[in-house]
Amino acid sequence: MAALPLEGIRVLNFGTVWLGPVFGQTLAFLGAEVYKVESRKQIDVNRLLPPFAEGIQDPDRSLQNHAGWAGNGSITLNLEKPEARELALKLVEMVDVVGENWAPGVIEKLGLSYERLRQVNPRAVLVSIRPAGLYGPLSHLRTYGVTLSSLTGLDSVTGYVGEEPQSFENAFADPLLGVVAAFTALVALRWRDRTGEGCHVDFSQQEGIMQMMVPHIMDYFFNGRVHGPMGNRHPLGLGAPHGVFPCAGDDRWISIACLTEEEWQALVSAMGNPSWASDPRFRTLSDRVRNIDELHAHISRWTVQFNDYELAHRLQQLGVPATPVLHIADLYHDPHFRQRRTFVEVHHPLCFNETIYGSYVKLSDSQPQVRPGPMIGQDNERVFKGLLGMSDEEFQRLVKEEVIF
Amino acid sequence: MSEGPLAGVRVLELGQVISAPFCARLFADFGADVIKVEPPGGDLARSWGPFPNDRPDPEASGIFLALNTNKRGVTLNLDHERGRELFLELVRWADILVHNHQPAQLERWQLTYETVSQVNPQVVMVSITPFGSFGPYANWKGYDLNAYHLSAAGHRYLGKPDREPLAAGTFIADFYGGYVGAAWSFAAYYGRHLVGKGQHVDVSSAEAIAALFTGCQNIGGYVQDGIYERRTGGQFGIAAPAKILRAKDGYVWVMALTPRQWQGLVNAMGNPDWAQLDIFSDMFQRAQHADALYPLMELWSQEHPKEEIMNVCQANLCPTTAVYTVQEAVEHPHMRARNFIREVEHEGLGKVRVLGPIARLSSCGESPVRPAPKLGQHNEEVFGGLLGLSASNIEELRSQGAI
Numbered sequence: 001m002a003a004l005p006l007e008g009i010r011v012l013n014f015g016t017v018w019l020g021p022v023f024g025q026t027l028a029f030l031g032a033e034v035y036k037v038e039s040r041k042q043i044d045v046n047r048l049l050p051p052f053a054e055g056i057q058d059p060d061r062s063l064q065n066h067a068g069w070a071g072n073g074s075i076t077l078n079l080e081k082p083e084a085r086e087l088a089l090k091l092v093e094m095v096d097v098v099g100e101n102w103a104p105g106v107i108e109k110l111g112l113s114y115e116r117l118r119q120v121n122p123r124a125v126l127v128s129i130r131p132a133g134l135y136g137p138l139s140h141l142r143t144y145g146v147t148l149s150s151l152t153g154l155d156s157v158t159g160y161v162g163e164e165p166q167s168f169e170n171a172f173a174d175p176l177l178g179v180v181a182a183f184t185a186l187v188a189l190r191w192r193d194r195t196g197e198g199c200h201v202d203f204s205q206q207e208g209i210m211q212m213m214v215p216h217i218m219d220y221f222f223n224g225r226v227h228g229p230m231g232n233r234h235p236l237g238l239g240a241p242h243g244v245f246p247c248a249g250d251d252r253w254i255s256i257a258c259l260t261e262e263e264w265q266a267l268v269s270a271m272g273n274p275s276w277a278s279d280p281r282f283r284t285l286s287d288r289v290r291n292i293d294e295l296h297a298h299i300s301r302w303t304v305q306f307n308d309y310e311l312a313h314r315l316q317q318l319g320v321p322a323t324p325v326l327h328i329a330d331l332y333h334d335p336h337f338r339q340r341r342t343f344v345e346v347h348h349p350l351c352f353n354e355t356i357y358g359s360y361v362k363l364s365d366s367q368p369q370v371r372p373g374p375m376i377g378q379d380n381e382r383v384f385k386g387l388l389g390m391s392d393e394e395f396q397r398l399v400k401e402e403v404i405f
Numbered sequence: 406m407s408e409g410p411l412a413g414v415r416v417l418e419l420g421q422v423i424s425a426p427f428c429a430r431l432f433a434d435f436g437a438d439v440i441k442v443e444p445p446g447g448d449l450a451r452s453w454g455p456f457p458n459d460r461p462d463p464e465a466s467g468i469f470l471a472l473n474t475n476k477r478g479v480t481l482n483l484d485h486e487r488g489r490e491l492f493l494e495l496v497r498w499a500d501i502l503v504h505n506h507q508p509a510q511l512e513r514w515q516l517t518y519e520t521v522s523q524v525n526p527q528v529v530m531v532s533i534t535p536f537g538s539f540g541p542y543a544n545w546k547g548y549d550l551n552a553y554h555l556s557a558a559g560h561r562y563l564g565k566p567d568r569e570p571l572a573a574g575t576f577i578a579d580f581y582g583g584y585v586g587a588a589w590s591f592a593a594y595y596g597r598h599l600v601g602k603g604q605h606v607d608v609s610s611a612e613a614i615a616a617l618f619t620g621c622q623n624i625g626g627y628v629q630d631g632i633y634e635r636r637t638g639g640q641f642g643i644a645a646p647a648k649i650l651r652a653k654d655g656y657v658w659v660m661a662l663t664p665r666q667w668q669g670l671v672n673a674m675g676n677p678d679w680a681q682l683d684i685f686s687d688m689f690q691r692a693q694h695a696d697a698l699y700p701l702m703e704l705w706s707q708e709h710p711k712e713e714i715m716n717v718c719q720a721n722l723c724p725t726t727a728v729y730t731v732q733e734a735v736e737h738p739h740m741r742a743r744n745f746i747r748e749v750e751h752e753g754l755g756k757v758r759v760l761g762p763i764a765r766l767s768s769c770g771e772s773p774v775r776p777a778p779k780l781g782q783h784n785e786e787v788f789g790g791l792l793g794l795s796a797s798n799i800e801e802l803r804s805q806g807a808i
Binding site: 002003004005006007008018022026027030031049050051053054063064066067068114132133135136137138139140141142143144146147148149150151152153154155156157158159160164165166167168169170172175176179180182183184186187188189190191194195197198199200201202203204206207208210211212213214215216217218219220221222223225226227229230231232234235236238239242243244245246251253255256257259263316319320321322323324325326327328329330331332334335336337339340342343345354355356357358360361362363364365366 | 410411412414427431435453454455456457458459467468470471472518536537538539540541542545546547548549550551552553554555556557558559560561562563564565566568569570571572573574575576577580581584585586587588589591592593594595596597599600601602604605606607608609611612613615616617618619620621622623624625626627628629630633634635636637639647649651656657658660715719722724725726727728729730731732733734735737738739742743745757758760763764765766767768769
């Protein structure tokens with residue numbers, strides 16, 4: 001098997017909760033040696049979220065935590081203690097990349113600012129992930145992934161048409177921006193390789209999500225238009241039908257999107273050429289876009305008779321873009337994700353099996369490493385004794401004094 | 406030419422509309438040399454808009470102009486034999502090939518990874534499609550909406566429980582795929598010397614969301630316990646307050662879960678008596694009494710502008726935000742302070758505002774943004790300068806319909 005492309009890259013990851021660990025995971029899947037720094041002094045809240053393996057409540061058994069953190073190693077440092085901060089700086093000397101998503105001001109308080117890091121390792125890349133970046137009038141903001149999206153305009157266009165804005169009931173931005181932050185680390189590494197100089201990467205989550213708002217942003221720039229919630233409609237109004245329609249069964253749905261005449265005609269024939277479909281209100285795409293609510297009502301009366309999967313297969317055979325709207329159980333059982341091995345079972349050192357996502361991108365040559373979620377401090381000996389060459393005596397003292405803790 | 410961190414990286418883009426063009430732009434923004442190949446009729450995005458004053462014009466499409474900055478653009482007809490040959494010449498030049506065509510289309514063009522890697526074993530080829538290059542749905546037709554709903558993100562996390570699951574109001578899956586494709590393909594390029602060659606990077610945007618977002622926090626529990634959850638309608642079921650509430654001039658996203666955050670919010674609300682009730686003593690209690698809690702909070706929030714609510718909450722360490730409209734987000738002084746919105750000059754359009762790069766590197770200066778290419782703008786420069794064709798050759802290829 002071919003090597004992994006990031007072998008030899010070492011990462012010290014102060015990242016917390018969901019975003020920070022996915023930053024480390026992305027690099028680890030691709031071969032980097034990643035150590036998440038955490039502490040029993042204040043256990044990362046993500047470790048405390050249920051469900052737990054075999055129902056046993058324990059910060060080393062949170063199943064959802066393991067999926068998002070898998071790939072990161074773990075060392076413990078109680079950064080409230082000056083000795084722990086010194087050890088952190090010693091580790092900075094030995095790594096290529098440092099990542100963090102602390103609240104504004106924390107990094108300076110800990111004495112781990114970029115200026116300090118640069119003194120001990122001028123080749124290191126520091127990636128600082130903030131809600132709204134390192135400077136600017138909003139740079140003081142604290143957010144969670146869910147509240148972050150509001151600052152980007154995303155929530156303002158999300159929701160049922162004509163109703164109040166809604167947001168995802170979870171931090172949509174977190175795992176995605178973890179991946180994007182990893183990309184910025186690689187960009188900075190290439191800069192370092194060329195110039196010999198490390199750098200400080202200023203990554204604003206707000207800007208990361210605003211990139212996705214380009215269609216609306218350009219409509220505002222060009223036409224001054226400001227949209228409200230779009231439902232499942234095409235964000236640029238170029239499709240009809242374009243929505244989610246009920247199917248037979250409890251909470252079963254199908255997504256259908258027609259942007260071309262060909263797709264619409266295929267749908268009409270799949271529906272058995274109903275007379276309403278030849279109504280002049282549905283003649284051209286712009287007619288259908290204009291009368292989309294009526295159009296959708298007609299289609300709903302047809303889709304509701306069918307099983308979502310069967311109908312999607314049938315529509316696809318005819319050339320209509322359609323997918324079943326999966327729920328969580330479907331995700332796991334779906335033949336497509338099965339064949340792509342999206343979810344894999346791994347054996348955890350605490351003697352249970354857990355199902356997490358594997359390499360969600362497929363590489364033709366390299367085989368990404370997927371390991372179970374890290375236990376708190378699992379790499380302490382390897383890092384402090386092995387990498388830093390600490391004596392056993394010293395290590396035991398620091399454990400006892402709750403520095404390595 | 407800019408000397409950004411990716412100067413010298415050669416990227417060939419065969420992209421339409423959003424995912425692949427966005428991915429290639431992420432490279433271009435950091436100084437990679439990106440050549441975008443469009444069919445003679447142009448990237449479909451040129452017909453998508455939005456257009457100034459809604460007047461369709463292939464040189465004035467908003468998403469095209471915003472997603473193709475800093476690139477060179479050429480036209481090639483891949484259905485024409487000479488067009489395909491020229492494309493393979495560019496493959497020989499490239500370090501990274503980014504595309505978003507379905508596997509069946511690549512086979513029709515005979516441009517699968519097998520062919521591409523024979524021509525240039527060192528190239529990293531990244532495919533960004535709704536469903537990926539293999540698997541039962543690989544050749545399903547799918548737009549952003551279809552890919553997104555295959556990820557369960559809507560069913561689990563967005564919409565009312567008795568109504569249809571929702572997409573978010575933009576092309577979530579397409580952008581998601583573009584971002585993931587950039588990170589993974591750039592890693593494959595960065596460590597190419599370790600691997601010994603290029604490789605194929607196969608991204609399914611549906612799968613990326615299904616794994617990273619929906620699967621992450623749900624699959625382990627489902628496999629173990631056999632139960633799974635669905636959308637609830639816009640609030641966290643188990644903890645409160647965590648909900649979008651009405652403000653005087655719009656909406657605010659109010660979140661206060663830990664004791665410190667809740668105390669901060671109570672301070673921000675001016676310490677109302679009801680906040681001391683036992684039923685609101687912790688985040689779980691508050692969730693159980695959400696029907697009482699949220700109306701009481703709205704009595705307060707409706708009286709104040711959203712910016713004021715955000716400011717007073719943030720000053721009290723409560724991570725509440727204003728729900729900005731797109732206009733409010735882009736016009737915020739924060740954007741100017743960070744130079745995130747850039748102006749480029751387009752012939753015939755004047756100054757057009759677009760977005761800057763996704764991150765700033767401290768030791769590396771920022772380059773001005775170059776406008777998206779006009780259709781075939783760099784044909785002479787690339788086919789002549791880079792591939793060494795003579796002017797008469799290029800003219801001949803044009804008249805044959807290859808360029």
